[in-house]
Amino acid sequence: MLNENIQTIRKSKGLSQQELAVKLNVVRQTVSKWEQGLSVPDSDMLISISEALETPVCTLLGETVTEPEADNLKAISEKLEIINLQLAQRKIARRKMLHWMLISLCAVTVISFAALTIWNSPYLSWDFSDPETAVVGTGFHVFEWLFIRTAPIVLITAIAGIILIRKKS
Numbered sequence: 001m002l003n004e005n006i007q008t009i010r011k012s013k014g015l016s017q018q019e020l021a022v023k024l025n026v027v028r029q030t031v032s033k034w035e036q037g038l039s040v041p042d043s044d045m046l047i048s049i050s051e052a053l054e055t056p057v058c059t060l061l062g063e064t065v066t067e068p069e070a071d072n073l074k075a076i077s078e079k080l081e082i083i084n085l086q087l088a089q090r091k092i093a094r095r096k097m098l099h100w101m102l103i104s105l106c107a108v109t110v111i112s113f114a115a116l117t118i119w120n121s122p123y124l125s126w127d128f129s130d131p132e133t134a135v136v137g138t139g140f141h142v143f144e145w146l147f148i149r150t151a152p153i154v155l156i157t158a159i160a161g162i163i164l165i166r167k168k169s
Contacts, residue, residue, distance in 0.1 A: 006031075010035075015053075020049075095165060098161075099162060102158045102165070105154065110155070
């Protein structure tokens, strides 16, 4: 029974006799003799085998080990299918989020540009001899100057992104 269990567990872990022998610091022929029932490992080696195969000693000694059945493989494939569906749903959710972020960016850009146009740069008529007004006016001027130059680029990029995302969906 021990010989059959060692062989079955080793194969289920995907190990060759040589790989198990390397883990145990023995020669391959020793593992072969154990699996053929020609010899039996001592108690210390039995513990080493159980650690190498990540299996309790009681399983090696007493319980008959069966190879995975088709039902187990079917359950694994069903779990993998569920995981794939969850990943696909996450991808769709991310795509929708990016789509709405780009639409929001377009809306904010248009609204900001319209607000700046309506206000017609009122900071230019401020009295800049007051230091606080000068700092605020300069900051507002920098914001407007950068925004007016970058708004068309941001708007075009956001619209292109929306179109590209729509085509992929």
